[in-house]
Amino acid sequence: MATAKLSGFPEWLPADRAVEERIIDLLKHTFELNGFAGIHTRAVEPLSALAKDGEIDKEIFAVSRLHSEGAEKNPMGLHFDLTVPTARYVVENAGHLNFPFKRYQIQPVWRGERPQDGRYREFIQADIDVIGEDTLPEHFEYEVPLVIVQAFDALGELGVPPVKVVANNRKLIEGFARGVGLENITAVLRCIDKYDKIGPQRVAELLQEEAGATSAQAEACLKLADIESATAEFAERVAALGVSNDMLDEGVEALVKLIDQAHAQSPGSVVAQLKIARGLDYYTGTVYETLLQGHESLGSVASGGRYDALARTDKRVYPGVGMSIGVSRLMSRLIGKDRVLTATREVPTAVLVAVTDEETRAEANNVARALRERGIPADVSPVASKFGKQIKFADKRGIPFVWFTDGESGHEVKDIRSGKQEAAAADEWLPPAADLWPQVVRVV
Amino acid sequence: MATAKLSGFPEWLPADRAVEERIIDLLKHTFELNGFAGIHTRAVEPLSALAKDGEIDKEIFAVSRLHSEGAEKNPMGLHFDLTVPTARYVVENAGHLNFPFKRYQIQPVWRGERPQDGRYREFIQADIDVIGEDTLPEHFEYEVPLVIVQAFDALGELGVPPVKVVANNRKLIEGFARGVGLENITAVLRCIDKYDKIGPQRVAELLQEEAGATSAQAEACLKLADIESATAEFAERVAALGVSNDMLDEGVEALVKLIDQAHAQSPGSVVAQLKIARGLDYYTGTVYETLLQGHESLGSVASGGRYDALARTDKRVYPGVGMSIGVSRLMSRLIGKDRVLTATREVPTAVLVAVTDEETRAEANNVARALRERGIPADVSPVASKFGKQIKFADKRGIPFVWFTDGESGHEVKDIRSGKQEAAAADEWLPPAADLWPQVVRVV
Numbered sequence: 001m002a003t004a005k006l007s008g009f010p011e012w013l014p015a016d017r018a019v020e021e022r023i024i025d026l027l028k029h030t031f032e033l034n035g036f037a038g039i040h041t042r043a044v045e046p047l048s049a050l051a052k053d054g055e056i057d058k059e060i061f062a063v064s065r066l067h068s069e070g071a072e073k074n075p076m077g078l079h080f081d082l083t084v085p086t087a088r089y090v091v092e093n094a095g096h097l098n099f100p101f102k103r104y105q106i107q108p109v110w111r112g113e114r115p116q117d118g119r120y121r122e123f124i125q126a127d128i129d130v131i132g133e134d135t136l137p138e139h140f141e142y143e144v145p146l147v148i149v150q151a152f153d154a155l156g157e158l159g160v161p162p163v164k165v166v167a168n169n170r171k172l173i174e175g176f177a178r179g180v181g182l183e184n185i186t187a188v189l190r191c192i193d194k195y196d197k198i199g200p201q202r203v204a205e206l207l208q209e210e211a212g213a214t215s216a217q218a219e220a221c222l223k224l225a226d227i228e229s230a231t232a233e234f235a236e237r238v239a240a241l242g243v244s245n246d247m248l249d250e251g252v253e254a255l256v257k258l259i260d261q262a263h264a265q266s267p268g269s270v271v272a273q274l275k276i277a278r279g280l281d282y283y284t285g286t287v288y289e290t291l292l293q294g295h296e297s298l299g300s301v302a303s304g305g306r307y308d309a310l311a312r313t314d315k316r317v318y319p320g321v322g323m324s325i326g327v328s329r330l331m332s333r334l335i336g337k338d339r340v341l342t343a344t345r346e347v348p349t350a351v352l353v354a355v356t357d358e359e360t361r362a363e364a365n366n367v368a369r370a371l372r373e374r375g376i377p378a379d380v381s382p383v384a385s386k387f388g389k390q391i392k393f394a395d396k397r398g399i400p401f402v403w404f405t406d407g408e409s410g411h412e413v414k415d416i417r418s419g420k421q422e423a424a425a426a427d428e429w430l431p432p433a434a435d436l437w438p439q440v441v442r443v444v
Numbered sequence: 445m446a447t448a449k450l451s452g453f454p455e456w457l458p459a460d461r462a463v464e465e466r467i468i469d470l471l472k473h474t475f476e477l478n479g480f481a482g483i484h485t486r487a488v489e490p491l492s493a494l495a496k497d498g499e500i501d502k503e504i505f506a507v508s509r510l511h512s513e514g515a516e517k518n519p520m521g522l523h524f525d526l527t528v529p530t531a532r533y534v535v536e537n538a539g540h541l542n543f544p545f546k547r548y549q550i551q552p553v554w555r556g557e558r559p560q561d562g563r564y565r566e567f568i569q570a571d572i573d574v575i576g577e578d579t580l581p582e583h584f585e586y587e588v589p590l591v592i593v594q595a596f597d598a599l600g601e602l603g604v605p606p607v608k609v610v611a612n613n614r615k616l617i618e619g620f621a622r623g624v625g626l627e628n629i630t631a632v633l634r635c636i637d638k639y640d641k642i643g644p645q646r647v648a649e650l651l652q653e654e655a656g657a658t659s660a661q662a663e664a665c666l667k668l669a670d671i672e673s674a675t676a677e678f679a680e681r682v683a684a685l686g687v688s689n690d691m692l693d694e695g696v697e698a699l700v701k702l703i704d705q706a707h708a709q710s711p712g713s714v715v716a717q718l719k720i721a722r723g724l725d726y727y728t729g730t731v732y733e734t735l736l737q738g739h740e741s742l743g744s745v746a747s748g749g750r751y752d753a754l755a756r757t758d759k760r761v762y763p764g765v766g767m768s769i770g771v772s773r774l775m776s777r778l779i780g781k782d783r784v785l786t787a788t789r790e791v792p793t794a795v796l797v798a799v800t801d802e803e804t805r806a807e808a809n810n811v812a813r814a815l816r817e818r819g820i821p822a823d824v825s826p827v828a829s830k831f832g833k834q835i836k837f838a839d840k841r842g843i844p845f846v847w848f849t850d851g852e853s854g855h856e857v858k859d860i861r862s863g864k865q866e867a868a869a870a871d872e873w874l875p876p877a878a879d880l881w882p883q884v885v886r887v888v
Contacts, residue, residue, distance in 0.1 A: 009486035032792035033816040035823030042453035060510040065556040112509040348476035372477040379479030382544050
């Protein structure tokens with residue numbers, strides 16, 4: 001059979017998937033503690049909803065029925081993020097939703113980009129968004145990144161390093177660019193977004209090549225992009241650049257508030273970094289990225305921003321703010337060559353019930369059933385081979401206990417790590433709590 | 445923005461998604477108790493792996509980069525089930541897996557079929573499969589349907605009706621068809637598979653039109669297809685039809701064992717129904733369907749079978765047996781017009797912390813944080829409106845408790861259902877266990 005590994009479409013082995021599942025569970029739990037409701041949207045959207053201006057359309061996977069006759073009436077594509085589908089979902093279901101609508105969503109997304117370290121063509125995102133009807137209070141801009149910090153704190157229990165959210169405001173960049181006389185704002189944002197990838201020198205060149213900047217204008221933009229601060233002090237450094245523009249002032253004020261408010265609730269968790277621009281075209285204000293400490297080279301593991309005009313009808317607008325955790329990107333580092341996390345076993349099974357001979361398989365089945373009914377994950381040996389082989393079967397999978405139905409004292413259970421074997425009854429015996437389910441642990 | 449509802453791509457409102465999530469959690473829990481490990485495979489496969497002989501290729505959605513230049517080197521499609529991707533995954537990762545490999549997988553699949561009641565173009569399947577290396581003991585054929593029954597028993601706690609698994613064996617059909625002189629077995633299976641949809645009369649005609657049967661041969665096949673029995677007694681009724689064929693005998697023997705063994709472990713849960721054929725071409729032995737009691741018109745809610753040749757390399761073969769629960773199909777009935785289940789609220793939030801005025805929002809945030817740290821899902825009022833409006837905000841979402849930071853005795857919490865309000869401390873107060881998280885309940 002065809003088994004071509006498709007580059008950029010990662011799949012994990014069972015033990016690593018257990019790590020991913022645990023991460024997803026912790027994210028869900030954090031999101032739900034904060035009042036976000038889960039939704040699930042279809043994988044496809046009309047191409048018209050995906051292919052906007054900007055460069056995004058290059059990354060889309062188109063979807064069509066293989067044997068459709070003639071042109072599709074509604075050409076479709078796989079969603080490249082979870083924000084666009086949610087915006088559409090909100091508009092479609094507005095009459096049935098209560099606003100502000102706080103939702104989380106954890107699903108794969110697809111992009112046709114060239115695969116690189118931590119960048120895939122199919123990857124799982126974990127999004128939170130808050131969407132208002134007509135208006136959206138700005139305090140949600142402070143709260144969303146703090147929920148993300150809280151989510152990573154929860155992952156910290158597993159051994160995931162802490163994060164730092166870096167934030168900027170598109171109005172600040174746009175106002176500054178306009179203030180120095182630049183007009184092609186889309187191009188300016190696109191150039192600055194490449195800062196970390198290509199470095200300041202090349203960004204300066206690009207600003208001249210693509211955004212029509214003079215070298216003085218490009219230099220001014222770079223001075224802005226270089227500003228970084230854990231406090232509202234960044235505002236003075238922006239002021240010192242001597243550029244005057246109303247939108248710039250508005251952006252600075254919004255970012256000052258964000259940094260101050262986030263600092264008040266969780267000191268040092270959100271810092272200003274004025275090179276943050278984000279690639280997606282729908283952001284209109286605050287933008288965020290998130291760096292995993294010690295793994296900054298991985299790029300942002302959680303990004304987002306405020307979008308005031310993505311979800312709208314002729315009559316209404318649904319402004320939103322959200323962030324998206326790159327679960328697959330995070331996984332690439334956590335289970336990659338410098339593995340950080342692992343699962344204590346590759347199967348859920350805590351107990352393997354040995355089968356003495358095929359004639360007594362029913363007895364083993366009964367033991368397993370009794371254990372399962374009491375919430376203990378149990379499996380039955382697939383073949384009545386020699387007990388040594390059955391113990392090896394458990395050992396290879398990391399199953400800690402093997403149950404025998406014909407020990408010297410009747411039913412006995414063996415901890416195959418210590419070799420200790422003792423009499424046990426399927427309606428009473430319990431494994432130690434730490435052995436009941438596989439655990440995700442830090443590799444030491 | 446474009447909000448074209450796409451027919452066949454269902455999306456649920458948050459409260460219904462909570463029902464679906466709960467169902468998925470119960471399925472996962474049952475699968476894990478039985479020792480199945482979770483995996484997640486990519487959504488796309490090479491077209492060559494999807495488009496086999498038979499009619500399957502008509503249902504595939506092709507995927508290509510929107511702006512790819514020229515023909516794709518590896519044309520791809522969205523998977524139409526989870527069995528084909530797992531077979532490929534097993535072959536690809538065989539060196540890292542331990543066999544028999546028991547895995548579960550809960551993901552969307554896509555088919556280009558015309559949408560109908562309970563039949564979608566994108567739908568979630570929950571699969572369990574056991575895959576062996578070279579060999580696979582037949583007892584897994586008895587155990588897989590019993591795990592499915594157990595999974596529906598777990599859903600029964602929510603109010604989902606019980607199920608009956610109906611089983612057949614393709615060797616039985618093929619042997620019988622050969623025994624009466626028919627040779628186009630693929631066509632015979634395809635005709636019989638339509639029994640419930642088009643009725644016996646039309647199947648008889650189709651067998652003549654498409655499988656080259658005489659009217660006597662067609663009639664014999666229908667007599668076989670009509671046989672149904674909760675016990676091994678069906679074998680006598682097959683024998684009474686007087687057809688002699690080795691493969692028929694083999695199929696009857698296998699099905700007798702399955703019914704007997706399943707009956708011994710869970711009486712009445714699996715019955716023989718000789719009209720079950722299944723549409724997918726990869727099954728080679730036992731095939732299963734599952735009917736939801738009282739909702740038989742919905743069709744099968746869990747189907748599968750044994751496939752001996754789907755996963756193979758030049759050197760090895762990986763025989764498997766599995767079943768797939770149609771989660772979306774089940775949902776269509778559970779939350780449809782004769783709604784069976786509902787969630788007690790549409791948000792996770794147990795407590796809404798009221799905000800007295802925007803200046804004291806930080807105090808409300810602190811209460812919410814303290815509650816969350818103790819595992820209580822809490823939200824803060826988005827706007828410091830009048831308390832009556834804030835209570836209404838909670839009520840509309842089904843949030844049972846509202847917290848006030850400036851009650852007569854300081855902090856107070858109100859059960860808005862009873863109106864009872866009492867002093868409370870954020871580091872001590874607990875809601876009743878039934879109110880902590882949304883519950884899924886039967887509609888009365």
